[in-house]
Amino acid sequence: MDDRGLRLDGVCAGYPARRGRAPRRVLDGLEATAAPGELTVLIGPNGTGKSTLLRTMAGLQPALDGRVLIDGVAVEAIPAAELARRLAVVLTERDLPALLTARELAGLGRHPHTGFTGRLSDSDREIVTWALEAVHAAHLADRPVTELSDGERQRVLVARALAQEPAAILLDEPTAFLDVTSRVALLGLLRRLARERDLAVVVSTHDLELALRVADRIWLLASGGLLQTGTPEELTLAGVIGAAFDGDELSFDPASGVFALRTGNGGRVRVTADGIHGPLLERALSRAGWRTCRSGDDTFTWSAGSDDEAVELAVRHAGDGYVAAFDGDVVEFATLPELTAWSRRTADTLVETSPALLPAAxxxxxxxxxxxxxxxxxxxxxxxxxxxxxxxxxxxxxxxxxxxxxxxxxxxxxxxxxxxxxxxxxxxxxxxxxxxxxxxxxxxxxxxxxxxxxxxxxxxxxxxxxxxxxxxxxxxxxxxxxxxxxxxxxxxxxxxxxxxxxxxxxxxxxxxxxxxxxxxxxxxxxxxxxxxxxxxxxxxxxxxxxxxxxxxxLRGTGELAEPAPGHPFFVRRSCCLYYRLPGGGKCGDCALIDPDARRDQWARAVRESQGA
CATH class of the missing domain: 1.10.510 (Transferase(Phosphotransferase); domain 1)
Known part of the structure; x- marks a missing residue:
């Protein structure tokens, strides 16, 4: 068995007894491994104990039972100075020393290696420079920490952790205060560092959709303290992502890996569009109350709504506009906002009336x-x-x-x-x-x-x-x-x-x-x-x-008679002028045919159709 990395061995995390109060067990019997070279992302709804688990793994609070192992050695058995060299922790820190530059903040990561004096050697400074370069923050080295953006500050904090030269890094909500671009960049950076430095990296985050895209492995803490682990695809297929996060307003779509609005009054919709138009239509129609289900996505066409499934609405992107089919009507729209407004009103009509005609596949x-x-x-x-x-x-x-x-x-x-x-x-x-x-x-x-x-x-x-x-x-x-x-x-x-x-x-x-x-x-x-x-x-x-x-x-033009069961014939009341053709004569429906002659024609046609 490979002992490298971070491993939970029957860990019970919580709070010890205090002043006559019994211990409070938040998480119990946890088994999981964060392997070197992989980005492990810890996710879970609020209140499930993610921060408690990370603090227990970091040795900041003792495990009530079981062990946290780093490279096969229990955390509590490792002296503090040695643990600081093997395990780096990045917490969500908003208040940092105001007078430090980015280089000096990153340099704090070398203190477990500097001894009592705390002075950095040339070798230490080289490692700090390397750490800043590794997180693409070398250009920030001489700037005061107070002048850094949230994203820049988080990069420097990661550089501080790298400067420790640890075997593992724990990060608690490092993307909490970052914009979308910075969140993606930071998690991408952590994944790259895990691979390049053979680090075991564990990150907690509430950004589920991003986690499912970048994580090598997911640790999912569900309500009740259950920890489920696996690749993003394994947990998605098992249905545990939706079970943990689905709510009244949003539901997890396993095909796209994103959350979709739960629908209101609308029925099902089939969407056909090229490229980006498909996902945009899906989101717009979902907000209007329609339910979509994806049936395919290839190089050319994106389609939502299975071909053999009954839907109330069908929408397609056509040229520069959109075409919607609902209850026998085909309506064209020049813009997506126009379509969205119409589809919202249409969805509301389904509360009281069901369409008589459904768009066919x-x-x-x-x-x-x-x-x-x-x-x-x-x-x-x-x-x-x-x-x-x-x-x-x-x-x-x-x-x-x-x-x-x-x-x-x-x-x-x-x-x-x-x-x-x-x-x-x-x-x-x-x-x-x-x-x-x-x-x-x-x-x-x-x-x-x-x-x-x-x-x-x-x-x-x-x-x-x-x-x-x-x-x-x-x-x-x-x-x-x-x-x-x-x-x-x-x-x-x-x-x-x-x-x-x-x-x-x-x-x-x-x-x-x-x-x-x-x-x-x-x-x-x-x-x-x-x-x-x-x-x-x-x-x-x-x-x-x-x-x-x-x-x-057509009313009054003639009568569809049936002189014998299964043998319909038409008697028209106006002439088609066919008799005016050279040799044209009269057709079988002709208004000029004598009634007795017509009856004879009908009888002969019936006998011939019956093989008589």
Whole structure:
């Protein structure tokens, strides 16, 4: 067994009997070792006995039981002069001799070696100079102690301890009066000296977060006098740090090694940001009352909130601003203070009302999009990086030239000079593309995909469904089914189809009723496609379709009938003008079809779907 360093052997620390009073045992049965070459940091809540233990280790008060050993020899068995050469003590000293210079104060550390005269030899002075240089205080040597800052004074006191040339140094709260920079510098200095001089260094401090970052070994004194030792990582994993220090307002976060505010009214938040923005967002949202839990931290992205965990709020750093998703709304903020103020108000609303929609994890949105894409081309939505040649969906609403170009291309493909017909067919095709992915995700996964027109991109093709791609999209897990139709209507109709209809009418004169009939027909076609490929989803799809058709501006455009169970069909009340194409005829939803002929069509479709 290596006897070097400082060792506690069954130590009981406290206060001896006085004037008829029984001894008071503060700490009992302590076993621990501070090894040479290591920085050992003593931590613990107030009142647990840290100073009492250090004074006992220094021999300033006797142990009530057990032994304190230095290099295998009990402290009480070492003569005072010899102990002063082997063990240095730095206490929290505010009042120092006013007339001493820094060099003279450091020189006091040589007195255990100078004998009765107390005079320093040339060799002693060389050691004092070395000690000042070791703590980066040589430039302070000739300055009066009274002119030194707290940080400078602590460095000189450490130099005084080094000048003793001890085997071990004990320091009681040396960082107590220092600013953050000075605290970090001093503990870093002590760790370096422990390594370079092979010293056993024991420091008590209340700066827990700093201690966990710089200490080689932690001695944790918990309430009740229990001493637990280990590396910072060992004690963190064992949960003893949080158990000792968690309070009503702060709790220890083992992943970051720092204390976080306990939350108020808010729920859970998922944060995604690059670099420093992630931790800053976490702290700001914690103050606002939100709870975060970290799921990963790699070179590129910091994320808090696990991907498979239900959260009430999702926040991401985007460009020069921030985007927050809460209860079906996506809100943008230019600055972090604006986001923080909003998130505080939002957290307060959770006291009385739970959100009906929860922000879905990116993986859940991507998975739902991939799954419903298998239903058919109109349901396809790629979640992938957007490359050159793809344009934001918003261009179709905001750039009349782009929309006019698409209408002309459709007219050419259909072989008609009727731009109203081409505009009608283009609108219905785009409406089918915009209905299909979100409706499919809702029915199959209870998840609403938010087709943000700035993040969804399209690519021009000569025929077939319009390709859609996005690098990533927001989505919503449904907590209250009653909100589904309302939010899906807003996502598709209010935010996409209404701007598209207005843009079409700005390019071609066309009746709005015709366009909304097309939108309703596209919705019904989406329901039929789901019923055909995923028959188990038919009932839910048809019910949601009817809810949406009852909402303006789709109300009155037609009826989603079901002449046979599991076979929905749409009867529209306005014409799409398809009959005006050369050889166009009438579509299955056409308002011009005779009712008897329609019933025959339905019956034939039902028989064919059943294999008859």
């Amino acid at each position: 990116p993986a859940a949105v991507s998975g739902a999009a991939a799954d419903v894409s298998t239903v058919g081309g109109y349901f396809a939505l790629e979640i992938d990086q957007v490359e050159d040649g793809w344009r934001p969906l918003a261009d179709l609403f905001t750039d009349p030239g782009v929309l006019a170009e698409r209408i002309t291309a459709v007219a050419g493909r259909l072989g008609t000079a009727e731009r109203r017909v081409a505009a009608s067919i283009l609108f219905q095709g785009i409406a089918a593309r915009l209905w299909s992915p979100p409706l499919g995700a809702v029915i199959a996964h209870d998840l609403i995909v938010d087709l943000d027109p700035r993040r969804v991109h399209w690519q021009a093709v000569t025929g077939g469904p319009l390709p859609l791609r996005a690098a990533g999209l927001d989505g919503w897990q449904i907590r209250d089914p009653a909100r589904i139709a309302e939010h899906l209507h807003r996502t598709v109709v209010t935010e996409l189809l209404e701007p598209l209809a207005a843009a079409v009418q700005g390019v071609v004169k066309i009746a709005p009723g015709l366009l909304w009939g097309n939108a309703a027909s596209a919705l019904a076609g989406t329901v039929r496609a789901l019923a055909r490929v995923r028959p188990e989803l038919t009932g839910a799809a048809a019910a949601l379709g009817r809810e949406l058709l009852a909402m303006p501006p």
